[in-house]
Amino acid sequence: MFEGFSSIILNIDFYAAIVRMSTPLLLGAIGSLMAERAGIVTFSMESMMLMGTVGGIIGSGLMNNAWAGVGLAIIFGVLIGLIYGIWAVSIGSHQIVTSVGLNLGSLGITSILYALTFMKGGEVVEEIIKVPTLPITKIPLLGDIPFIGPVFFNHYPLVYVGYLLVPMVWYILYKTTWGLKVRAVGEHPHAADTVGISVIKVRYQTLILSGAFSGLAGAFLSICMLGSFQENMTAGRGFIAYTAIVFGKWQPIGVALGTLLFGAADALQLRIQAMNENIPYQFLIMLPYVVTMIALISVVGRASWPAASGLPFKREEG
Amino acid sequence: MNKESKIKEIWTAYLDKSFSITVPLAAILLAFLVSGIIMLIWGANPLEAYEALFAGAFGSPNAFATTLERTTPLIFTGLAVTLGYRCGFFNVGAEGQLYMGAIAAIWVGIMLPNLTGWILIPLAALASAFMGVLWISIPAFLKAKRGINEVLTTLLMNYIAIQYFEWEIRVDHFKEGVLDYYGNVPEWGFLNYFIGLKDPTQPYPKTPLLTDNTFMPSLKRLMELPFVENLFGNMVWYQEFVKVPAIGRMTLTPVLGLITAGLLFFLLFRTVTGYKARAVGINPAAAKFMGINVPNTLLTTALISGALGGLAGGMEVLGTQHRVIPNFLVSAGFDGIPVALIGGLHPFGALLSAVFFGALRAGSNRMQVVTTIPVAVVYIIQALAILFAIAGTTIDFQAILKKNRLKRAAAKKAALEAAHAGEGEASRV
Numbered sequence: 100m101f102e103g104f105s106s107i108i109l110n111i112d113f114y115a116a117i118v119r120m121s122t123p124l125l126l127g128a129i130g131s132l133m134a135e136r137a138g139i140v141t142f143s144m145e146s147m148m149l150m151g152t153v154g155g156i157i158g159s160g161l162m163n164n165a166w167a168g169v170g171l172a173i174i175f176g177v178l179i180g181l182i183y184g185i186w187a188v189s190i191g192s193h194q195i196v197t198s199v200g201l202n203l204g205s206l207g208i209t210s211i212l213y214a215l216t217f218m219k220g221g222e223v224v225e226e227i228i229k230v231p232t233l234p235i236t237k238i239p240l241l242g243d244i245p246f247i248g249p250v251f252f253n254h255y256p257l258v259y260v261g262y263l264l265v266p267m268v269w270y271i272l273y274k275t276t277w278g279l280k281v282r283a284v285g286e287h288p289h290a291a292d293t294v295g296i297s298v299i300k301v302r303y304q305t306l307i308l309s310g311a312f313s314g315l316a317g318a319f320l321s322i323c324m325l326g327s328f329q330e331n332m333t334a335g336r337g338f339i340a341y342t343a344i345v346f347g348k349w350q351p352i353g354v355a356l357g358t359l360l361f362g363a364a365d366a367l368q369l370r371i372q373a374m375n376e377n378i379p380y381q382f383l384i385m386l387p388y389v390v391t392m393i394a395l396i397s398v399v400g401r402a403s404w405p406a407a408s409g410l411p412f413k414r415e416e417g
Numbered sequence: 418m419n420k421e422s423k424i425k426e427i428w429t430a431y432l433d434k435s436f437s438i439t440v441p442l443a444a445i446l447l448a449f450l451v452s453g454i455i456m457l458i459w460g461a462n463p464l465e466a467y468e469a470l471f472a473g474a475f476g477s478p479n480a481f482a483t484t485l486e487r488t489t490p491l492i493f494t495g496l497a498v499t500l501g502y503r504c505g506f507f508n509v510g511a512e513g514q515l516y517m518g519a520i521a522a523i524w525v526g527i528m529l530p531n532l533t534g535w536i537l538i539p540l541a542a543l544a545s546a547f548m549g550v551l552w553i554s555i556p557a558f559l560k561a562k563r564g565i566n567e568v569l570t571t572l573l574m575n576y577i578a579i580q581y582f583e584w585e586i587r588v589d590h591f592k593e594g595v596l597d598y599y600g601n602v603p604e605w606g607f608l609n610y611f612i613g614l615k616d617p618t619q620p621y622p623k624t625p626l627l628t629d630n631t632f633m634p635s636l637k638r639l640m641e642l643p644f645v646e647n648l649f650g651n652m653v654w655y656q657e658f659v660k661v662p663a664i665g666r667m668t669l670t671p672v673l674g675l676i677t678a679g680l681l682f683f684l685l686f687r688t689v690t691g692y693k694a695r696a697v698g699i700n701p702a703a704a705k706f707m708g709i710n711v712p713n714t715l716l717t718t719a720l721i722s723g724a725l726g727g728l729a730g731g732m733e734v735l736g737t738q739h740r741v742i743p744n745f746l747v748s749a750g751f752d753g754i755p756v757a758l759i760g761g762l763h764p765f766g767a768l769l770s771a772v773f774f775g776a777l778r779a780g781s782n783r784m785q786v787v788t789t790i791p792v793a794v795v796y797i798i799q800a801l802a803i804l805f806a807i808a809g810t811t812i813d814f815q816a817i818l819k820k821n822r823l824k825r826a827a828a829k830k831a832a833l834e835a836a837h838a839g840e841g842e843a844s845r846v
Contacts, residue, residue: 142568186804192811195568199509199754200803206748207796214791335576342569381584388576395569396559 107370114250116369118258119324121362123148123316123333125261127340128347128354129268130312134305135344136272138285138407142198143183144313145337146205150175151317153209156328157216159230168230168322169257169315176314179205180306188302191411206331213328232326233257255323257315264312269351281305285405288412298412313337335388342391346398349405357394364390441759441770444805452798456790466788473783474776478663480783485671486737488775490515490746492674493729494753495760495767496681497549497722502762503685504694504718505701506560510553510571512750513578514726515733517552518545519741520585522731523614526627526739527590534630541631542731549727550720552578557719561712567719575750583743587622588613614741624740633668633736640664670736674768677725681764684721694718726750755803761810774799 107113127148131141154175159168179201186197217228238252238259251262272278280301283291288298320336321328339361346360347353368383453463474484494511501508521544529537556570589597591609596602598620603609616625639645640659649655658664685691693714696704705711733746756774760766777799781792 182804186808190808190811192807195507196758197804197807200758200800200807203748203751203755203803204796204800207793207800211791211793211797214793335572338569338572342573345569379584379587381580381587385577385580388573392570392573392577395573396563396565 107367107374110370111246111249113366113370115253116366117359117363118251119254119362120365120369121358122255122258122261123319123336124340124343124358124361125355126257126264126316126319127313127337128343128358129261129264129351130315131309131340132268132344132349132351132354133272133278133281134302134309135349135408136285136405137281137302137305138288138405138410138412139187139302139306139309140194140198140409141309141313141344142195142338142341143179143201144309144340145333145335146198146201147176147179147310147313148317148320148333148337148340149202149205149209149331150179151314152321152332153212153317153328154314155318155320155322156228156230157212159232159322160217160228163231165231165233165322169233169318172314172318172321173311174314176310176312176317177307178310180308180310180313181303183310184303184306187411188299188306191413194409194411202337209328210330228328229326230322233323255319257319257323260315265351265355272351277301277304282405284412285407288407288410292412302412313340316340339387339391342395346394348398360394361387361391438761438766438769440809441761441766441802441806444759444809445773445802447805448798448801451801452794455797456794459790461788461790466784466790466794469784469787470777470780473780475780476783478661479666480779482663482666484772484776484779485667486775487778488771489670489674489736490729490733490749491752491756491771491774492671492678492768493725493732494750495756495771496674496678496764497725497729498753498757499760499762499764499767500681500685500694500725501719501722502757503698504715505698506557506715506719506722507568508553508571508719508722508726509568509754510556510574510578510723510750511726511729511753512748513571513575514549514552514723515730515746515750516578516582517548518727518730519734519745520582520614520730521545521548521727522631522734523624523627523741526631526734527614527625530628530630532630534632534634537631538633538735541735542728545727545731545734546724547727549723549725549730551723553719553723553726557716557723560719561716582741583622585612586614586624586741586743589615589617590625592617621742623742627734627739631735632739633670633732635669636664636667666737668736670732673732674771677728678764678768681725685764690714690717726753729753752799755799758803759806 127144131144134141151172154172155165155168157168158171159165161167183197183201186192187194233255235254236256236259237248242248242252244252270278272281280291280296283294283296284298284301291301292298316336317333320332325332340358343357343361344354346357347355364387368386371378372380372383449467453467456463456466473480475481494515497511497514498508522541525541525544526537529540532540552574553571556565556567556574559565559570560567588608589603589605590613591605595617597617603617614624616623637659640655683691685695693704693709694717696707696709697711697714697718701711704714729749730746733749734741738745752774756770757767759773760768760770777795781795784790784794785792
């Protein structure tokens with residue numbers, strides 16, 4: 100058992116797998132961080148990701164080009180972001196309740212879209228459809244560095260998007276006027292409104308970004324890692340990504356570390372599963388959820404929510 | 418006013434008076450309308466589809482029995498969500514509680530096969546409720562004592578429960594002198610005696626069929642009781658009715674769901690506990706100020722909610738399936754959430770919307786056969802209904818109406834004044 104464990108830990112592939120398994124969580128969590136900072140609870144990430152998975156498959160399958168899949172995944176994600184915006188921002192309904200509704204709905208809608216797209220003569224095809232996937236792209240110079248190269252720079256292109264996203268979001272949030280607006284809207288929407296910031300507009304903008312990157316995360320699951328679609332294939336990754344935001348205390352670096360932790364749990368369980376037959380695989384599949392649960396328990400109390408998180412904004416009328 | 422209570426006040430403002438059927442009904446109709454438009458665009462006839470849907474749900478005794486079967490677990494999970502939400506505990510974990518409850522009921526049925534049904538069935542139901550309580554206890558304690566958001570914790574517990582369930586129905590259950598599927602004598606271990614639930618003679622993960630003393634009494638059994646037969650035996654309708662095969666599938670479980678809804682109504686609206694729970698749900702800070710022990714109230718309510726979630730699984734096992742396989746009840750736990758929300762978070766509302774969802778599920782197969790519209794369309798109807806219901810409960814229609822009325826009144830007054838002014842001028846001339 101111990102020998103097996105050390106053979107996992109000493110293997111470079113394991114670290115590459117951590118990066119790979121963290122990427123969908125990272126894309127979703129960092130992409131939704133801005134919406135979170137603007138005071139929106141992005142519990143709807145799960146449905147955005149799910150729509151991203153099916154968007155990726157449909158785009159890639161129909162156009163026979165994986166990048167078309169990426170584009171459609173983003174469009175689908177943004178669409179859910181806008182629908183969520185109508186409810187959470189414009190109508191001002193309870194955000195978690197709305198998200199749960201969206202998650203349930205997208206479960207069915209993804210299956211329908213998939214079935215309708217790949218119907219053959221009125222019959223839903225039974226076998227799993229394989230579509231073109233994004234190729235693994237090695238970064239020229241960096242990829243040749245020993246250890247660091249294969250772990251960080253020999254991946255699917257979307258992984259690199261994740262790397263760039265973390266500093267970008269940090270820069271946007273803390274160094275740009277728009278970032279200041281986002282934070283103001285999340286901390287004190289009424290004050291922001293008084294100085295002429297359109298709370299509604301900023302929240303919609305962040306939700307569009309959240310949808311786009313969560314859709315990208317879904318595309319990563321479907322057209323990078325598998326090249327096929329399964330019902331409910333995100334399996335709660337949207338919720339785990341949301342926990343990473345809580346875990347990282349709404350700071351880009353912290354959130355990125357949180358996704359790495361959960362990605363590591365996922366990578367570890369896959370490795371043990373492949374190696375050891377004595378541990379029932381169901382307990383290994385549980386592992387990321389258990390780790391998430393423990394992280395959630397240990398971090399809360401220290402978490403600092405944006406002050407207006409989950410609050411609908413209504414301008415007081417005199 | 419703190420932020421949490423503010424949202425809840427918006428959301429629960431209309432709910433607390435009584436059960437309003439207008440918003441959910443309008444939401445459902447709107448959902449059917451929009452789905453119909455989607456079907457039209459797709460090139461199918463929505464009227465034909467809805468006709469098939471209705472016929473598949475209520476068109477025959479058999480269809481009606483299927484609707485009842487689909488409705489029962491939804492009643493219990495819907496009530497679980499309803500009760501939790503009323504106290505500000507959003508139980509998203511009914512799915513996990515349901516799976517654990519089903520395991521418990523199967524376990525009791527397998528371990529004590531020789532007990533008489535009068536003891537065995539209540540015992541199995543209690544066991545399933547207990548497992549539900551056990552499964553919600555961690556999120557409940559975390560919420561009540563440490564203020565950790567229950568939505569994430571209950572949700573994560575679902576995934577853990579489902580994997581545990583998948584494992585348990587793959588471990589062979591010990592059976593004296595039984596060879597396994599391949600004809601070998603299995604090596605029995607501790608797990609096989611006390612935990613494993615798989616039927617060893619089967620290649621697939623499947624628990625053994627429970628003995629019929631665990632079967633919930635059906636309408637057929639009731640009709641065949643000697644004194645009922647003596648009473649109505651020579652009447653024509655009785656002789657016709659007994660011959661209908663579907664009455665063998667109509668069991669006591671939906672009735673138990675009905676009774677549970679009644680009890681929950683009593684608990685919520687006629688007892689001190691219910692009053693406290695609702696007070697905490699509307700505004701925890703105010704409830705604390707009133708002298709209510711908020712953590713204890715939250716804990717009690719959440720545990721009862723978990724018991725209801727567990728009962729959903731137990732009732733399915735005792736009343737309908739009598740054995741479990743992977744995915745034996747597709748997302749009935751998650752569907753408890755829309756059931757509760759469309760039911761206006763009222764026990765009787767949950768009952769009605771459970772019937773609506775059960776009928777959708779029961780009828781969808783026929784719809785697919787008749788019109789080739791995929792079964793998953795019901796998910797779209799369901800999603801739209803829930804979104805419209807959420808919007809409908811948030812938008813304060815009365816405030817808008819009042820505003821319009823005030824506007825109209827102001828316009829009228831202005832017009833009158835203008836007219837008066839005109840008269841005045843006229844008289845002056």
